[in-house]
């Protein structure tokens with residue numbers, strides 16, 4: 107086997123302990139072969155390493171999972187700030203997205219991929235347009251992703267609405283298994299209010315037939331929940347259930363305005379919630395009941411949402427925001443502790459997306475981030491898990507590995523040309539804004 111050894115550091119184990127250990131990676135299989143004391147790992151593998159990644163003064167953690175984003179929205183970072191969701195989308199974001207080309211989506215996705223690799227993210231879920239281009243970027247970057255074309259039918263005639271649903275289903279069927287199996291897919295209606303009932307019903311039925319999960323924005327704002335309650339006399343999660351969209355492989359973004367009954371239904375159904383604390387704060391959408399969701403047994407993951415509402419794709423920021431906001435929401439400083447947000451950003455994310463990874467253990471996918479712990483803002487190290495949640499930042503990541511491949515070594519991205527991508531994305535964003543201005 108082609109053996110990569112991640113050596114000399116501490117390793118975050120699935121039970122939350124950080125122990126001195128090396129990690130033996132089988133690069134042919136893309137899996138972790140063994141985790142153990144440095145003097146025992148070679149014996150466990152029966153070989154000496156072909157290549158070593160230095161993890162001294164560092165913590166080896168599962169690659170982080172960004173479980174809800176719109177990665178190409180990096181082109182709209184800082185384009186429109188300081189508004190609530192609905193006017194932000196209608197006045198600024200959707201008019202700009204109307205001018206987006208597939209080349210723009212590719213440029214924005216490449217920029218997002220560089221940003222994610224640099225901050226230790228190895229897997230993400232993406233809802234957007236031109237998803238064949240996003241899948242191609244995932245392939246070249248060496249990342250893992252669950253991708254879907256986002257459907258919006260409000261404001262469209264029946265033919266266009268059906269075509270949008272069909273496109274999402276076609277993307278889900280055709281891109282699944284790409285990038286040597288690192289690309290998986292989902293049917294992705296934008297939300298329960300921006301897609302009409304008949305389209306949701308037909309699309310979900312077809313997704314069930316194709317065996318792909320459903321991902322949508324749910325219970326994000328009161329402006330979205332109230333019309334569903336007023337018009338249907340039922341809460342959004344009950345509506346989703348009536349559409350057969352509440353399955354164990356499905357995952358909903360936001361879940362801010364959930365009542366007790368909805369939390370219990372999510373737990374019973376096994377549907378995961380992707381908590382997006384930065385986006386929820388920036389758009390003033392509200393505070394998700396994260397502690398309650400976890401206590402009820404719901405799988406909770408973390409997502410940045412798009413870079414226009416965050417404004418970065420750094421899951422370390424999300425961990426810190428989730429811990430801080432979780433305490434405020436529960437009015438309890440012990441709520442959503444460090445270990446919980448680390449779990450949400452790793453195993454919780456992998457479980458929500460039903461993708462490999464999320465745990466550093468023998469047999470698991472070799473998706474890893476090596477976080478340097480020797481910076482002044484991380485000194486002293488009383489508790490490395492506390493540092494992951496509260497003090498570390500994306501640029502503390504030294505190396506990133508996905509599916510056994512080194513994507514970043516010593517802070518240099520190896521799979522993509524980061525400088526060229528940054529320049530291309532800046533040019534694409536400037537041209538996009540010129541086109542938007544001209545269209546107004």
Ligand SMILES: CSC[C@H]1O[C@@H](n2cnc3c(O)ncnc32)[C@H](O)[C@@H]1O
Nearest residue numbers: 176199233234256257296323411412
């Ligand atoms: C139809 S593709 C996805 C669609 O979602 C928009 N979007 C970005 N952030 C959010 C959010 O927080 N809630 C709802 N929709 C969001 C994005 O701009 C695309 O149009």
Ligand SMILES: [Zn+2]
Nearest residue numbers: 323359411412
């Ligand atoms: Zn979103």
